[in-house]
Amino acid sequence: MKSNSKSRMSREERAEQIVSIGKELMLKKGYSFTAKDIANAIGISETMIYCIFPNKKKIIEAIYSKIFTSVEILGIPKEASENYRNELIDYFIFFYKNVTERNMLEFHYLYAMDKSGNRPDLSLLEKSAPNLNGPLENYIISGINKGYFRKVNTESAAEFIYSAFFNFVFFHELFLREKLSDEELKCKISTFIDLFINGINKI
Numbered sequence: 001m002k003s004n005s006k007s008r009m010s011r012e013e014r015a016e017q018i019v020s021i022g023k024e025l026m027l028k029k030g031y032s033f034t035a036k037d038i039a040n041a042i043g044i045s046e047t048m049i050y051c052i053f054p055n056k057k058k059i060i061e062a063i064y065s066k067i068f069t070s071v072e073i074l075g076i077p078k079e080a081s082e083n084y085r086n087e088l089i090d091y092f093i094f095f096y097k098n099v100t101e102r103n104m105l106e107f108h109y110l111y112a113m114d115k116s117g118n119r120p121d122l123s124l125l126e127k128s129a130p131n132l133n134g135p136l137e138n139y140i141i142s143g144i145n146k147g148y149f150r151k152v153n154t155e156s157a158a159e160f161i162y163s164a165f166f167n168f169v170f171f172h173e174l175f176l177r178e179k180l181s182d183e184e185l186k187c188k189i190s191t192f193i194d195l196f197i198n199g200i201n202k203i
Contacts, residue, residue, distance in 0.1 A: 019062045
């Protein structure tokens with residue numbers, strides 16, 4: 001039987017191809033994409049996909065893992081004053097307590113769009129988290145006016161805040177399900193905020 005490049009792919013190469021096509025489909029179709037869609041796009045059988053990824057959830061997890069390996073921060077802030085730091089901590093605590101398991105995947109998808117160069121429009125963000133943009137933009141403008149950010153344009157400063165918030169949601173998904181005391185929660189968020197305030201762009 002005549003072999004071709006498709007059959008010569010290693011398991012790792014095939015998995016990489018599936019994730020790459022899956023990411024494109026997810027950004028076009030949202031979570032409605034299927035393993036069959038990926039198989040048709042690549043030109044392989046659906047069974048071959050399931051030999052590598054047992055279910056759709058594992059494909060999505062692999063897509064997230066690839067996208068979230070590192071986060072670029074375009075508007076790195078100066079070392080913020082304690083007051084501004086506390087404002088950010090309070091803000092993140094507010095959203096942490098209001099993020100439900102129901103919309104966690106929505107946040108992940110929006111962040112995936114953002115980091116893939118398909119920045120979601122404000123209406124999508126507002127739908128997932130009411131009042132998300134108003135307060136964030138206020139912090140950005142306030143931070144620039146008070147000198148908390150280096151001389152960057154508003155869009156870059158906005159990228160910093162969005163990156164920080166969505167990165168926080170992603171990396172702390174597991175402890176979202178824990179029963180944390182207010183003090184434990186504040187400690188975790190304080191540490192996270194300090195990483196970003198000091199310009200660390202990879203966790």
